[in-house]
Amino acid sequence: MSKTDPTLWQYTEHTRAKHHLLVGYLHAWFPIIASTSRAINVIDGFAGPGRYEGGEPGSPLLMIDAFVGHKNKTPRMEAAQVYFDFIEERHDRVVYLQNELAQLTLPANVHLEPVHEGSFDVVMGDILDAIPATSGLAPTFAFIDPFGYTGHGLQLSSRILQFEKSEVLIYVPWPHITRFISEVSIEPALNNLFGDSSWQAARAEKGKAAARILHGLFLERVRRAAGFAAPFEIDAAPGRGWAGYTLYFGTGSVVGLEKMKQAMWRVDPVAGSGFAYAANPDQLMLFSASPDFSLLEAALRNHFGTERFTIRQAETFTTVETPFAAEMHLKKKTLAVAERAGRLEASHPANPKRRACTYPPGTVLRFKS
Numbered sequence: 001m002s003k004t005d006p007t008l009w010q011y012t013e014h015t016r017a018k019h020h021l022l023v024g025y026l027h028a029w030f031p032i033i034a035s036t037s038r039a040i041n042v043i044d045g046f047a048g049p050g051r052y053e054g055g056e057p058g059s060p061l062l063m064i065d066a067f068v069g070h071k072n073k074t075p076r077m078e079a080a081q082v083y084f085d086f087i088e089e090r091h092d093r094v095v096y097l098q099n100e101l102a103q104l105t106l107p108a109n110v111h112l113e114p115v116h117e118g119s120f121d122v123v124m125g126d127i128l129d130a131i132p133a134t135s136g137l138a139p140t141f142a143f144i145d146p147f148g149y150t151g152h153g154l155q156l157s158s159r160i161l162q163f164e165k166s167e168v169l170i171y172v173p174w175p176h177i178t179r180f181i182s183e184v185s186i187e188p189a190l191n192n193l194f195g196d197s198s199w200q201a202a203r204a205e206k207g208k209a210a211a212r213i214l215h216g217l218f219l220e221r222v223r224r225a226a227g228f229a230a231p232f233e234i235d236a237a238p239g240r241g242w243a244g245y246t247l248y249f250g251t252g253s254v255v256g257l258e259k260m261k262q263a264m265w266r267v268d269p270v271a272g273s274g275f276a277y278a279a280n281p282d283q284l285m286l287f288s289a290s291p292d293f294s295l296l297e298a299a300l301r302n303h304f305g306t307e308r309f310t311i312r313q314a315e316t317f318t319t320v321e322t323p324f325a326a327e328m329h330l331k332k333k334t335l336a337v338a339e340r341a342g343r344l345e346a347s348h349p350a351n352p353k354r355r356a357c358t359y360p361p362g363t364v365l366r367f368k369s
């Protein structure tokens with residue numbers, strides 16, 4: 001899109017998938033974060049006008065509604081002070097969004113700053129600079145959703161992620177980059193995006209092959225900055241192959257990672273879209289009509305061998321090291337199947353009468369050789 005593009009544009013399936021994931025995650029995140037924090041920040045760094053051509057709500061309205069319209073609001077959510085900051089570069093879109101926001105009736109604990117007009121990297125940099133060294137940033141979720149790849153970079157995301165309980169969701173459309181990868185003019189934006197010149201390794205390749213190199217490098221950098229990272233391939237359609245339009249979630253929390261993976265699996269119940277690509281872009285072929293949970297059993301067996309391990313260790317391993325979401329896929333779909341088939345032993349030292357194929361905290365497991 002260029003500076004002459006209209007204020008609003010068409011809603012696409014691509015945007016819908018992005019929004020499902022965003023809203024799905026925020027539904028889980030708000031109650032969790034409000035259980036320990038009184039103040040919460042939500043930042044939309046590339047906010048857009050707040051509406052699409054057909055009247056569909058944009059990410060700022062969806063993020064507000066994920067809190068205000070939450071179906072299971074906890075008392076702590078009612079007590080938390082939530083601050084929404086929207087950043088948008090184009091004046092016409094700022095005006096449109098401000099008008100949309102003015103029409104909302106909000107509870108007293110929801111605070112909307114006037115829309116920041118400017119470039120995300122500059123405005124966000126100023127917001128972070130203004131935080132006194134002695135105080136921190138309240139837990140923050142930042143959505144970074146540009147059309148292209150300019151106006152943000154990993155150094156800025158790392159600054160956000162330095163603060164406790166802060167998380168980022170970054171969209172990168174690799175095909176927009178690989179088309180111009182050999183051009184000199186792209187260098188400053190990519191140096192900024194990656195925080196270094198490592199991306200130049202992709203110049204030896206073209207098209208998808210270059211995109212895969214960039215994806216691997218970027219995912220690793222998000223993981224380094226945040227602690228944990230999960231990619232989600234937005235355009236993934238079974239059989240179509242990896243296209244490279246990817247959301248990257250960065251968090252320091254295993255719980256956050258697990259909740260985001262659940263949101264990803266809800267958007268794409270067949271492949272948890274994008275996970276399969278994380279290690280090996282061709283791996284999606286392993287998922288056909290439904291997820292293959294024998295892959296999770298194999299990963300657990302491979303990791304723990306025939307040593308004893310706790311249900312807690314199995315959960316953390318599943319969330320952090322595999323494409324699966326522990327809460328959705330581990331107990332009934334994987335461990336119980338293996339136990340019933342005689343491939344797995346389970347016991348509970350404090351509860352010898354534990355029911356077979358149930359795995360309460362404290363359960364100890366061992367794969368049979």
Ligand SMILES: C[S@@+](CC[C@H](N)C(=O)[O-])C[C@H]1O[C@@H](n2cnc3c(N)ncnc32)[C@H](O)[C@@H]1O
Nearest residue numbers: 046047048058059088089119120145146147151
């Ligand atoms: C993909 S759209 C955002 C869509 C919105 N997040 C949603 O889901 O409804 C990207 C927006 O970022 C704006 N933009 C472009 N460059 C920017 C920059 N450097 N800083 C802030 N906003 C920018 C564009 O004008 C556009 O409205």
